[in-house]
Amino acid sequence: MNEIAPGARLLQTEGLIAGYVPEVDILSGVSVSVNEGEIVTIVGPNGAGKSTLIKTIFGLLRPRAGRIVFRSEDIAGRKPHDITRLGLSYVPQLDNVFPSLTVEENLEMGSLDRSRTAEQRQRMYELFPRLGERRGQAAGTMSGGERQMVAMAKALMPDPEVLLLDEPSAGLAPAFVDAIFEKTQEVNQAGVTIVMVEQNARRALTMSDRGYVLDLGRDRFEGPGKQLLEDPKVAELYLGGTARIDRAEAAPE
Ligand SMILES: Nc1ncnc2c1ncn2[C@@H]1O[C@H](COP(=O)(O)OP(=O)(O)O)[C@@H](O)[C@H]1O
Ligand SMILES: [Mg+2]
Secondary structure, eight states: OOSSOOSSEEEEEEEEEEETTTTTTSSSEEEOOEEEOOOOEEEEOOTTSSHHHHHHHHSSSSSEEEEETTEEOOOOOOHHHHHHTTTEEESSSSSSOOSSSSSEEEEEEHHHOOOGGGHHHHHHHOOOOHHHTTTTTGGGOOHHHHHHHHHHHHHTOOOOOOEEETTTTTTHHHHHHHHHHHHHHHHHTTTOEEEEOOOOHHHHHHHHSSEEEEETTTTEEEHHHHHHOOOOHHHHHHHHSTTOOOOOHHHHH
8 A cells, every 4th residue: 555655745736726705715826745754834824824725635625726636646626534534634723622522432533444443542542641541531621732632643543644733732831832743743753744734833844844834825935844944034024033932932821
């Protein structure tokens, strides 16, 4: 099944155009590519279309034009259910767990194969020991950071090749921001390719192989994470000035 060599292109959008209402394009031609094994972060101002891009890749929004190629298949227009079966999982920014269900039940909802549910759940408890300890607790009664871990674990249950993460650290207390970024790296090291949108742009780009800056529905800059961080134009326009330390590190809230 794994016929693509490490580092080969795994996912690509070409000239993606999409929107929610007729004649209003939110994505106005977005071309991004992701290689196997990478962490790729998409940054950009509020309203740039970052979430829309992720939702379009995952089949929640049908593109008006352009291609979405996963391995060698154009998946544009496919439904999320099919896309999950192909090997992509998505963690939305909000409403990403079933609050009244327990951790265990949430993970079960993420499973595609009943015969493997127990084994996969056990793997998730190894990756997220805290979830193992809380397996009987309703997800809605957990802290924001714990809920985010439930959401990630649920998305990882089908053993995806690509994990799409929309703002995984948003609204979390600093200790959980660290934990979520660490877990994301751990998941990546276990072989899952990561495509992530993050407000915590400096921090996310620091741990990314490559990044894109999306603005007004177009990809404006791309490059290795560190190169984007050092690009004075990117820093000035999108990262809140030059050579500043990540705000989260400088002044934890
Ligand atoms: N469900 C929706 N219906 C209509 N417009 C939407 C919807 N979701 C987002 N938008 C609009 O699309 C634009 C981009 O939003 P979004 O992709 O969420 O940006 P970002 O994630 O970069 O902050 C915004 O102008 C937003 O108002
Ligand atoms: Mg968003």
